[in-house]
């Protein structure tokens with residue numbers, strides 16, 4: 001009977017399984033997304049990784065933004081909207097990216113006066129803990145005018161990683177696999193994560209296409225069979241963006257390696273209550 005219990009726990013991923021907690025855009029449920037207050041909050045909660053998104057200014061500074069365009073409710077400034085890649089860093093810094101609470105996140109605390117951070121400013125938080133940086137190149141095949149070409153984007157990201165000696169603590173993620181393939185050529189030791197959304201697709205095929213060791217699908221695409229096949233191929237599975245206990249339970253039972261959540265503190269508390277952390 002006891003042996004049966006142990007086997008069933010292993011089979012459903014419930015025994016000795018560790019789940020990495022990635023704070024999505026820092027901790028968007030609680031602080032303005034992709035800002036230093038959000039990252040500092042996430043680190044204080046004990047995340048395993050900070051998830052963030054990157055754009056590049058006109059004067060070639062990598063900044064941390066999900067959207068290539070500045071606009072409410074995330075950032076408010078001198079105009080209704082502006083393209084980051086057409087602004088200098090000084091111009092980007094005229095915008096306030098913490099003034100307004102995002103209405104989609106009622107518990108989010110506004111932090112007025114918060115400027116968009118550079119990637120290097122976020123990297124400077126590294127001494128605060130042992131967490132990873134899961135950093136996404138927001139690069140668009142159909143809108144090349146919004147970013148540097150993929151090879152150039154990867155080269156700039158690598159320069160920042162090397163400057164801060166964070167080679168072992170960075171995962172580069174993207175929906176645009178061109179940036180991942182470029183990074184692999186430049187620095188094969190940097191961990192890569194292939195983001196995927198769309199119709200159901202074989203996780204192993206996604207990982208191969210991107211040359212990545214991590215497959216990061218939209219959560220609804222995760223099944224135990226897909227995770228098992230990915231693990232057999234040596235891949236990790238890291239779904240996004242998951243904010244409810246019901247979905248955490250389903251993903252943990254499917255055997256995922258980590259979960260990207262807007263509310264990492266709640267996920268950590270849930271994992272602890274389940275004896276998984």
Ligand code: G3P
Nearest residue numbers: 051053173195240241260
């Ligand atoms: O890292 C996964 C997730 O962040 C991808 O979606 O749109 O929030 O960047 P998005």
Ligand code: CA
Nearest residue numbers: 051052053136
């Ligand atoms: Ca992202």
